[in-house]
Amino acid sequence: MKFNDYYPAVLKEIEETLGEIDETIISNFALQILDAPRIFIAGVGRTGLVMRCFAMRLMHLGIEVQILGDITTTAVSRNDLLLIGSGSGETDSLLSLAKKANNIGVHILLVSIDPDSSIGKLAQECLKIPAPSPKLTHKQEMTSIQPMGSLFEQSLLLTLDCLAGLLMHKKGMDSESLFMYHANLE
Structure with a gap:
């Protein structure tokens, strides 16, 4: 297969996957993020990297956010919010945290x-x-031409970026106002 044949198929997979996202749950996530005193983010592997990207966007939105496992992470308290990304939902370290x-x-x-x-x-x-995952043992709803959990990870990134956009609008912010939170010591 050639690149110019492969990437349209990948984009189609992502589009089909995102088309199945529950709009009500996304809206609920947005409200809960805005209502929480603090947000803690957790994920491992490639999914963990995507979760870190979302944490950065929350920071740009002026939302207090921490990444579990970083050495500067503070103690959690009752009513804080923990957002976990896990393809399988069975990752031992994340299950222990939950x-x-x-x-x-x-x-x-x-x-x-x-x-x-x-x-x-x-x-x-x-x-x-x-999205499919090689870690799941039960019958899966769909297949992917991509390796391992790529479709989940890509869809997770786009879903969380869209959620960040929804949060930006709910807070009455725009890209320019988010930039004031961008790192200035680079």
Whole structure:
């Protein structure tokens, strides 16, 4: 297969996946993010990198956000919000974090392929991204021409970027006003 044949197929997969995103849950996520005193972000691997991108956008929106695992991360408190990205919803380290957060009274949101996963059962709400994953053992709704979890990771990035755009509009901000939060020591 050639690049010019491959990328349109990849874009079609992403478009089909994003077309299945539940608008109501996205709206709920936006409201919960705006209502939370602080946001904590968690994810590992490539998904973790995407979650870090979203944390950066939240910071640009003037929202207090921290990435779990960073050395400057503070303690969580009851009513804080933990947003977890996990394709399978079964990642051991994230499941452990979710259990601890649940015991503290932290509000948990999950973005995953599998809302019925172990982390999904601990979360107050789960946004499903219907992409395939080699980690899931049950029958999956779709297949992908891409390697491993690429479709989930790409769809996660675009979904969270769209969510950041919705938050920007809800806060009455624009790209110019976000720039005041951009790093100035580079």
